[in-house]
Amino acid sequence: MTSAATLLRDARRIVVKVGSSLVTNDGRGLDEAAIGEWCRQMAVLASEGREVIMVSSGAIAEGMKRLGWTTRPHEIHALQAAAAVGQMGLAQIYETKLRENGLRSAQVLLTHADLADRERYLNARSTLLTLLQHKVLPVINENDTVVNDEIKFGDNDTLGALVANLVEADALVILTDQKGLFTADPRKDPAASFVHEARAGDPTLEAMAGGAGSSLGRGGMITKILAAKRAAGSGASTVIAWGREPDALLRLARGESIGTLLVAQTQKQQARKQWMADHLQLRGSVVVDAGAADKLCSEGKSLLAIGMTSVDGAFSRGDVIAIRDESGTEIARGLANYASAEARLICRKTSGEFESLLGYTAEPEMVHRDNMILSR
Secondary structure, eight states: OOOHHHHHHHOSEEEEEEOHHHHTTTTTSOOHHHHHHHHHHHHHHHHTTOEEEEEEOOHHHHHHHHHTOSSOOOSHHHHHHHHHHHHHHHHHHHHHHHHHTTOEEEEEEEOHHHHHSHHHHHHHHHHHHHHHHTTEEEEEEEOTTTOOTTTOOSSHHHHHHHHHHHTTOSEEEEEESSSSOBSSOTTTOTTOOBOOEEETTOHHHHHHTOSOOOSSSSOOHHHHHHHHHHHHTTTOEEEEEETTSTTHHHHHHTTOOOSEEEEOSSOHHHHHHHHHHHSOOEEEEEEEOHHHHHHHHHHOOOBOGGGEEEEEEOOOTTOEEEEEOTTSOEEEEEEOSSOHHHHHHHTTOOGGGHHHHHSSOSOSOSBOGGGEEEOO
């Protein structure tokens, strides 16, 4: 089994998730010192050339404190109100602490619908990757002010895993108020032993992790195990560790064994190619000239509109399309950055002409190579 030392030491893109009980010091208000520590550690990781995304709970808990509520309400509108109030403080403290450590930050609020809809999925992905490209650390939370119980992620552990999938992270680090996973509840079973390393998705882990979370959050160890399983689907391994462990992020990045490591069994590129090949329905196609076909197949380049000769079918941005050569043979498939009507306008055009033709520019490519799989 792959060691923690190799997995975390080599991880270049890391999603870090922290829970409500840590961020708000068990509901006593935002823990400025703890958040400052995580920001300091993330700044060190960024200085080493790593890309870090923070997924932080705590908006509802902070809002409850600011509103003087001592128990979590059940009404969805009250929860949304608490989130709206608390999100102000949450964004402010991260911005302050990251700036103190020389990092620029951005607030990103996501809902399940943002990642279920292909166009919004691509928009969210493009935004996050652009922020990372410009050395800005995104701080992500669920947009609790607009969602309801039917479409909530349910817990930011799940959101952390979905973000790891979205940006193709190498690792997901879930910082919690527990040391990691035990074979049983150590408070009830003195024979419970600590799980240092296991396979993400192993069904026996779910039995070990049964039980609910704290009164502040909606999760628990079971949501973390399920999040690790979800993240493993795109090739990201997960570490569940105690958030107040000194220098936890830095020590993990050095390869030290902290917490529970749940190893993804599929390599990142293999997972993405399998997803592209097997689970996406084609919505249309574009035909490319011989030069573009050669750049795609021989050089692994993205598909540029200037190499396209025709567009078939009706598709939207984010839909999966086939890329065919002049003989009609499928040579690749991928996620379209432009809808079919727009694609017809930009055929044989350079990206510099997009704005005059469309009124805007999204991406310079019709299909980016990261969102493409070759068929031959």
